[in-house]
Amino acid sequence: MVKLSPSSAIGGGGASAGGRLSHVTLPSRRSEPKLHYEQPAKSSWRLTRWPSSPVKRFSAVQALASPVQAVKQCFFEKENNQVDSLPSPSVPESSNHDSTLSSLWRRHVKGPQDDVEPEIDGIHEHKVGATIDLSDLRGSLATIRVPLKPVESIGGSSTSLADLLAEEFGESATLTRSSVVEELEEFRRHPEDKVKVFPEYFSSKEKDVVKHVAETLRLGCQFGEKNVSVFKTGSCENATALHTLRGRFRSVSEPVLHDEVYVDVPSLAQHGKDGFIARLRLRRLDSGGGVRRNMLWDVAQLSSTDGVADPVSEGDGGVYAVQSRTSGEKLAMFKPAEEEKFVREGIIPGEGAVREEAAYVLDSGANGFSGVPATAVARLHLANIGKAKQGAVQRFMMGSIGSMESYGMPFDLEKARAFVPVEQVHRVGLLDIRTFNTDRHPGNILLIGDKAPYTMIPIDHGCILPSWFHLSEARFDWLEYPQCKVPFSDAALAYIDSLDAEHDANTLRKLGIREECVTTLKICTLFMKLAAKAGRTLHWMGSFMQRDGCFENPSALEHAIHQACEATGIPFSFVPNEFNEQKGQITLGILSRRPPSVFFKHLERLLRDQIANTES
Secondary structure (H helix, E strand, C coil): CCCCCCCCCCCCCCCCCCCCECCCCCHHHHCCCCHHHHCCCHHHHHHHHCCCCHHHHHHHHHHHCCHHHHHHHHHHHHHHCCCCCCCCCCCCCCCHHHHHHHHHHHHHHHCCCCCCCCCECCECCCCCCCCCCCECCCCCCCCECCCCCCEECCCCCEECHHHHHHHHHHHHHHHHHHHHHHHHHHHHHCCCCCEEEECCCCCHHHHHHHHHHHHHCCCEEEECCCCEEEECCCCCHHHHHHHHHHHHHCCCCCCCCCHHHCCCHHHHHCCHHHHHHHHCCCHHHCHHHHHHHHHHHHHHHHHCCCEEEEEECCCCCCEEEEEECCCCCEEEEEEEHHHCCCCECCECCCCHHHHHHHHHHHHHCCCCCCCCCCEEEEEEECCCCCCEEEEEEEECCCCEEEEHHHCCCCCCHHHHHHHCCHHHHHHHHHHHHHHCCCCECHHHEEEECCCCCCEEEECCCCCCCCCCCCCCCCCEHHHHCHHHHCCCCHHHHHHHHHCCHHHHHHHHHHHCCCHHHHHHHHHHHHHHHHHHHCCCCHHHHHHHHCCCCCCCCCCHHHHHHHHHHHHHCCCEEEEECCCCCEEEEECCCHHHHCCCHHHHHHHHHHHHHHHHHCCC
16 A cells, blocks of 8 residues: 655646546537537538539639739639639730649639549649748748739739738738748648647738638638638548537637547446557557556556545645555546646646646657656546546656655755755756746655655646746746756756757647647757757756746846847737736737747847856
8 A cells, every 4th residue: 555645646636536537529519419420510511522612612723723823812802802703813825834724723613523633733732742932931031932923903003912911910921921831831741730720819810811821822721700720622531620620729718638638438448458558549648658558547447446536635726646445556646627726827727737748748758858757638537526527647656755845955965966866856857947847846846766866756747838928937946956056967968959849849739739838848948959058057047047036027038038029020028017027928919829930040049149148
């Protein structure tokens, strides 16, 4: 029988699970017939599969028309309010290639829509790898590589998409477009990505920018009640994907959790362990060598026998221990998303569970460098609570003697080394730097081992990855540990060098982390790599990111971000709150969601200068 330390849970608690895991569906779909899950609604089916559907007609035209013709067509419709008709774009007769396009265009629009046309001169919507360079994102912001030819309006004057953007967005027009171009080009390069949903806080003008760029890149675009969705044309499966995604992106104020992570354990468990694991359709459980799948199976077995949920009062929010009723053995900790109580700028209530999982996924992708326990997002039916709840399930750490809060760290380096090795502090600290942890304190660092020196296990990661413009609340209590002033080992430097921010960013997107929070990971990874290469210590890094004293004035990292925004042209500023704390402020929109790559170029230059010129 293992004694449960109050700190041995996610967030310092434990997880109750007398219940079962079950497949979760959206509330609006839970009571509908099974057929609803197997095929899209009739309107969605007609949208993509009907012989003369708008999507097929649109994809046919966009696959054949040039980018300039697509932009011209969109503007023509806007000016004339012709949303249903698709007049043929004028094509110069002098061009044999364009004449062929014109002929094929008429066949696609006026003839049967189900015929598959042969590829003409390499123009085809299925060529995901083909790149259309709309802007020179590596150089001057003012350089447009595809000429936006003037479009004749009804009044006889000529204009262009560039003129429209400049009129609506001023100097940030090119920035706004560049951000969308980069995101949708990235979307095209990933064959597994079918639909990209943009948030509801985009203005109508910004949604129009998304539409124009999507059409120019030969992507489908559909406006919902609040959101705008972009999808890859040419596949009937996109209707199902779009229909499924709509319910998951209802509001920016709601957490984004992918419903495919929840499993119906009682039904799957009937197939035995091998069948249970084989039937788990959770691609995000592939990391960690099946550790999380095995953990969920163990929870399922315990839930079907004598499992109970034991509430643990410690920590922010409700935390439960999943344990045996008879032996009292703890198996896992469960932290329901709806019981989260922490408040952090840049983190929406209910997003903590997916961040718990993100910390494990990121760490397991680096071979478990920081030792984050296996964590998954699941839905448990807790018998003693009365209803199913979704949240983070984390493997209970056997052999824990408690948290750092119960022991404390010696101030003398040699005594501290004897208590916890230097590399253990570095492993935890680098995870916090990488993910911008806003809640690292001694209570969520477990100590494992029979005697000193002990191993550190970081838990409670629901407060990582705030929005990139809300980086005022970094909390790294390990800054007081003498080990963090020791230079990094070769193993730690190799770990830092191996990190791939773009790969990690794509991983976070698949988990449902918001784009503005993905940007935080990219900023922190860039900073960590530059600082480590310059020989800076963990203590220096943490001090650069964390505010001093009463947290009133921006940190050095925040100042660098502010300067990069000014150099780029992004309207970001600091405004004092009621406590006279300087807080980042930016208008929500395209640029707040995802700054263009030129922002990172300016930020890298500024960080290099500050790292080189700041005292150790």
